């Protein structure tokens with residue numbers, strides 16, 4: 424889908440900035456040009472840099488919400504959002520749990536000495552290797568369907584184990600409709616399933632039901648509150664049959680706010696829509712609508728991107744979920760508290776807020792056949808990629824030498840190393856206030872959650888980007904490879 428290229432008759436070329444929120448450690452780092460150049464020289468380009476400080480701060484923010492609502496809560500870091508061992512170690516040090524979604528994620532956590540009772544397996548596909556390992560170490564598994572129950576029950580029997588399990592549920596009602604999910608047991612049938620088939624003297628006698636788990640697509644607090652209320656109703660139904668529910672795990676999907684200005688965010692969308700209607704110069708590559716498009720001279724669609732600016736991030740999001748009241752006026756938090764049910768959360772992205780950024784070398788500048796400037800970076804789009812149609816944050820441009828600071832502003836697109844017309848790193852046409860030239864460095868802020876690794880590929884035999892950890896000792900910054908680097912072949916290639 425290509426929207427029409429607006430013609431050259433438009434003079435409105437105002438830039439619409441999207442200024443990223445940046446933690447002090449990132450601000451210190453981008454001022455240390457010598458260090459950055461050395462790191463890129465030693466490790467190649469791009470590099471992903473991580474810092475454990477903000478992760479710990481985010482854990483505290485969530486724990487405070489549990490306290491304020493007087494409920495028992497537990498955090499399980501969803502490792503799939505960033506596999507670096509730094510965050511496994513940090514989770515261990517902070518005493519929080521880890522949500523693992525594959526055999527290697529689990530194996531590594533166990534090898535790193537994680538307490539197996541603080542681990543959980545939510546893998547969408549549970550093969551024999553994974554189930555065997557989880558059973559051997561008594562790791563809680565969230566079961567998704569009856570075939571899984573059957574398989575885990577059989578394996579537990581063979582290994583002489585009894586398996587504690589959570590049951591994943593879905594199909595919650597919202598605004599009179601069922602929310603579709605491919606995951607989990609349907610809420611309408613799950614209580615009778617657990618009562619008749621799980622536990623001693625039933626079909627799956629090696630399984631012990633411990634609690635419910637859900638993870639909703641999207642970022643609605645309202646849907647999460649209602650899903651919690653429905654889960655509590657189900658727990659009550661089970662309790663009548665003397666089956667207690669120890670926990671309800673509401674998964675992840677807790678928002679991050681990446682951007683510093685509501686006004687910029689509003690401006691961006693209004694300018695983008697103007698551009699798509701052909702009322703100003705394009706602000707994205709090929710006038711990409713990021714979900715909007717013109718059909719019969721009408722603008723259609725919805726933004727196909729993460730809500731990079733939002734006013735309900737992290738602890739505010741969790742507080743909103745718990746503060747919601749049912750029709751009788753009882754708060755979700757009170758319902759959990761009355762029953763002594765532990766609330767578990769599995770944040771991935773939101774725990775990683777401000778914990779990482781990506782740096783790449785500028786290799787060349789050139790004009791394309793349309794006359795637009797392109798800035799070629801030594802990286803590819805798989806190294807800055809998630810499900811969102813674009814990463815809507817302004818990068819920071821770090822000039823190689825001070826003289827560049829006097830150069831004229833420059834606008835253009837950032838392009839990558841894949842031999843595809845579409846290897847454009849960010850869809851927006853960017854403003855480089857002090858110009859740009861080969862040898863400069865580009866910083867993409869706040870990339871630790873999903874942006875670095877989730878889609879990274881090795882097409883063209885490009886190396887995976889190195890993962891480095893920044894720490895501070897005696898007031899000085901120290902940089903070390905993440906331990907995952909010592910075993911890269913194992914975690915990426917097997």
Ligand SMILES: *Cc1c(COP(=O)(O)O)cnc(C)c1O
Pocket residue numbers: 501503504522545638674675676677769770771772773
């Ligand atoms: C992806 C996922 C998470 C983490 O989601 P975030 O949006 O990163 O917080 C947690 N639990 C399950 C089951 C998931 O699939």
